[in-house]
Amino acid sequence: xxxxxxxxxxxxxxxxxxxxxxxxxxxxxxxxxxxNFDVSEGLVGGCSYDAHGTPLTDETMxxxxxxxxxxxxxxxxxxxxxxxxxxxxxxxxxxxxxxxxLYANLRPAQCFDALADFSSLKKDVVAGLDxxxxxxxxxxxxxxxxxxxxxxxxxxxxxxxxxxxxxEIERVARSAFELARKRNNKVCSMEKANVMxxxxxxxxxxxxxxxKEYPDVELSHMYxxxxxxxxxxxxxxxxxxxxxxxxxDLLSDAAAMLTGSLGMLPSAxxxxxxxxxxxxxxxxxxxxSAPDIAGQGKANPIACILSFAMALRYSFDEGTEADRLExxxxxxxxxxxxxADLLGExxxxxxxxxxxxxxxxxxx
Amino acid sequence: xxxxxxxxxxxxxxxxxxxxxxxxxxxxxxxxxxxNFDVSEGLVGGCSYDAHGTPLTDETMxxxxxxxxxxxxxxxxxxxxxxxxxxxxxxxxxxxxxxxxLYANLRPAQCFDALADFSSLKKDVVAGLDxxxxxxxxxxxxxxxxxxxxxxxxxxxxxxxxxxxxxEIERVARSAFELARKRNNKVCSMEKANVMxxxxxxxxxxxxxxxKEYPDVELSHMYxxxxxxxxxxxxxxxxxxxxxxxxxDLLSDAAAMLTGSLGMLPSAxxxxxxxxxxxxxxxxxxxxSAPDIAGQGKANPIACILSFAMALRYSFDEGTEADRLExxxxxxxxxxxxxADLLGExxxxxxxxxxxxxxxxxxx
Ligand SMILES: CC(C)[C@H](C(=O)O)[C@@H](O)C(=O)O
Ligand SMILES: CC(C)[C@H](C(=O)O)[C@@H](O)C(=O)O
Numbered sequence: 001x002x003x004x005x006x007x008x009x010x011x012x013x014x015x016x017x018x019x020x021x022x023x024x025x026x027x028x029x030x031x032x033x034x035x036n037f038d039v040s041e042g043l044v045g046g047c048s049y050d051a052h053g054t055p056l057t058d059e060t061m062x063x064x065x066x067x068x069x070x071x072x073x074x075x076x077x078x079x080x081x082x083x084x085x086x087x088x089x090x091x092x093x094x095x096x097x098x099x100x101x102l103y104a105n106l107r108p109a110q111c112f113d114a115l116a117d118f119s120s121l122k123k124d125v126v127a128g129l130d131x132x133x134x135x136x137x138x139x140x141x142x143x144x145x146x147x148x149x150x151x152x153x154x155x156x157x158x159x160x161x162x163x164x165x166x167x168e169i170e171r172v173a174r175s176a177f178e179l180a181r182k183r184n185n186k187v188c189s190m191e192k193a194n195v196m197x198x199x200x201x202x203x204x205x206x207x208x209x210x211x212k213e214y215p216d217v218e219l220s221h222m223y224x225x226x227x228x229x230x231x232x233x234x235x236x237x238x239x240x241x242x243x244x245x246x247x248x249d250l251l252s253d254a255a256a257m258l259t260g261s262l263g264m265l266p267s268a269x270x271x272x273x274x275x276x277x278x279x280x281x282x283x284x285x286x287x288x289s290a291p292d293i294a295g296q297g298k299a300n301p302i303a304c305i306l307s308f309a310m311a312l313r314y315s316f317d318e319g320t321e322a323d324r325l326e327x328x329x330x331x332x333x334x335x336x337x338x339x340a341d342l343l344g345e346x347x348x349x350x351x352x353x354x355x356x357x358x359x360x361x362x363x364x
Numbered sequence: 365x366x367x368x369x370x371x372x373x374x375x376x377x378x379x380x381x382x383x384x385x386x387x388x389x390x391x392x393x394x395x396x397x398x399x400n401f402d403v404s405e406g407l408v409g410g411c412s413y414d415a416h417g418t419p420l421t422d423e424t425m426x427x428x429x430x431x432x433x434x435x436x437x438x439x440x441x442x443x444x445x446x447x448x449x450x451x452x453x454x455x456x457x458x459x460x461x462x463x464x465x466l467y468a469n470l471r472p473a474q475c476f477d478a479l480a481d482f483s484s485l486k487k488d489v490v491a492g493l494d495x496x497x498x499x500x501x502x503x504x505x506x507x508x509x510x511x512x513x514x515x516x517x518x519x520x521x522x523x524x525x526x527x528x529x530x531x532e533i534e535r536v537a538r539s540a541f542e543l544a545r546k547r548n549n550k551v552c553s554m555e556k557a558n559v560m561x562x563x564x565x566x567x568x569x570x571x572x573x574x575x576k577e578y579p580d581v582e583l584s585h586m587y588x589x590x591x592x593x594x595x596x597x598x599x600x601x602x603x604x605x606x607x608x609x610x611x612x613d614l615l616s617d618a619a620a621m622l623t624g625s626l627g628m629l630p631s632a633x634x635x636x637x638x639x640x641x642x643x644x645x646x647x648x649x650x651x652x653s654a655p656d657i658a659g660q661g662k663a664n665p666i667a668c669i670l671s672f673a674m675a676l677r678y679s680f681d682e683g684t685e686a687d688r689l690e691x692x693x694x695x696x697x698x699x700x701x702x703x704a705d706l707l708g709e710x711x712x713x714x715x716x717x718x719x720x721x722x723x724x725x726x727x728x
Pocket of ligand 1 (some may be wrong): 094558
């Protein structure tokens with residue numbers, strides 16, 4: 001049997017540093033658990049633009065289509081701010097999402113016990129928080145046509161199009177209901193059906209999928225503005241939230257920040273099953289490329305390491321190994337090991353990116 | 365000289381109850397300060413639909429165009445959930461905003477000292493918070509065409525259009541810069557220029573207005589998802605935030621909730637100056653119609669009363685009287701007077717909507 005294949009795209013900023021720690025974890029699984037991966041590496045984002053004049057080459061795109069899972073660090077940085085829209089670092093990431101058709105973006109917002117004090121929210125509001133935001137990732141206003149900046153009369157007009165088809169809503173709704181069944185069996189769907197027709201269709205289709213296929217799951221609907229409020233007020237009322245690409249972008253970031261564990265949060269972007277039964281998949285930390293601390297060994301590698309744990313669970317059916325890795329992370333945190341982003345407690349000295357990786361390997 | 369004119373539209377749910385308290389305040393200003401208003405009243409939202417089959421009649425629309433300011437309670441309720449989109453209560457409010465061309469929606473997110481404990485955020489994060497969100501209110505995806513639900517092949521497609529012209533962005537940017545000059549001279553503009561062309565235009569035009577007309581104001585730009593995060597993390601970093609209609613809807617609601625003072629927050633929606641120099645204006649609380657507590661005398665009238673204070677300031681050039689009314693509200697809160705939404709402290713009994721109104725009149 002051949003080994004499952006992994007394409008690693010460290011990207012920009014702190015991407016390469018945190019990915020180096022994931023490599024250690026992958027190494028450990030090969031050595032100690034006989035779990036070997038065929039690992040290849042490529043460029044995405046600003047570094048790809050620097051090397052090839054494009055944020056993602058066709059060769060790397062093809063490679064991503066062939067492998068069992070892609071692991072991405074982060075893209076972007078101020079160096080690329082003035083690039084044309086079409087070659088910005090973000091376009092590389094968006095092309096991967098679109099061409100791999102990764103329609104379900106799973107973003108857990110979890111509060112780590114050892115870190116509840118880092119939240120700007122009161123401890124009782126966030127302690128034990130564990131929600132899952134399922135964001136539609138390949139359609140909506142991110143990709144709808146027409147789009148662009150046009151001349152009209154004597155002024156410019158900026159246009160983007162929110163566009164959702166019934167089948168696009170159906171498939172992401174199914175992802176959310178399936179996840180809910182493995183969790184607390186509750187889905188809250190968010191849109192602006194009071195203002196947007198695309199929201200009306202969203203609500204109708206989610207309700208239809210629910211009625212026909214998942215009547216056992218509890219379903220509620222909320223306007224996205226009320227959803228933003230409720231996330232800030234009492235996030236524990238939610239289990240799974242399903243929402244569109246743009247609302248999901250804002251709501252999942254707000255939720256991630258609320259946990260106080262931003263440097264810790266992974267994400268999985270999943271598409272349809274491939275011939276081998278595995279879903280097309282890309283895993284990446286929720287945090288960005290943090291250019292201000294890049295190259296200094298200060299970055300927290302945990303979000304990226306936990307993204308690999310999600311890969312073990314969702315791509316490789318190694319739920320037990322994913323649990324093991326997550327437990328190792330929790331142990332290291334409980335032991336008080338902290339990278340610089342997690343300081344605040346008296347008398348704790350920060351460890352480097354690489355020391356954090358080593359500590360997690362040791363805990364495994 | 366004729367008295368300035370006010371059109372009162374109490375609307376649905378708790379709207380009529382809270383507006384009754386505003387009437388008391390208006391009465392006090394006539395009796396004690398010689399500030400008299402020509403007050404008329406009309407229907408908007410579900411109650412207008414019940415009476416006339418439309419959430420806003422042409423007569424009421426015309427009236428709103430003629431008066432010096434409109435004061436609105438709230439619209440909507442579950443009773444109207446199954447109405448066709450075109451006659452939903454919200455359409456009445458959206459028609460007022462659009463036809464009066466109220467392009468600048470001012471939403472202060474302020475934390476009242478006496479209420480800082482009600483926030484889900486830690487006290488040091490919100491105490492003393494005072495930011496102003498300026499939301500574009502008459503364009504963007506709320507009004508862009510094409511829009512609707514269409515058949516395509518054998519499925520439905522939901523479409524909405526985000527559309528901003530240069531001049532629409534310019535005028536709301538000016539509103540934000542003008543406000544900043546009277547505050548802490550800082551504007552942060554939020555969009556998704558990394559993903560949306562309309563965001564690129566937004567950023568460019570705000571920068572141009574800044575450079576040409578307001579170089580003395582400090583301007584920064586943030587992606588809206590990062591903005592949502594930063595509002596949750598450390599909202600005091602902001603002074604004035606300017607953003608589009610849809611982002612403004614989510615971000616201002618999140619910010620309002622963060623203060624812990626949701627039942628207290630007013631808003632002003634302003635348009636171009638009329639012949640008499642006053643801006644077209646509509647004032648309304650940020651909270652909704654709260655159908656669950658409607659008619660029970662439990663609602664907090666403060667947001668609606670503070671909306672009238674904003675009217676005094678922005679429509680009638682009575683800044684000193686607005687200060688007086690705001691001070692009366694703060695005094696009543698400092699004295700421990702609480703409606704049911706503000707309970708939580710030991711041994712405090714809630715007052716009714718009407719008792720809260722009376723207490724504020726007494727404090728004046
Ligand atoms: C980098 C950017 C294009 C991206 C997005 O807007 O989707 C990011 O914010 C995210 O949430 O993954
Ligand atoms: C009631 C609704 C149409 C409205 C909006 O979406 O603008 C409300 O949420 C608001 O923020 O004033």
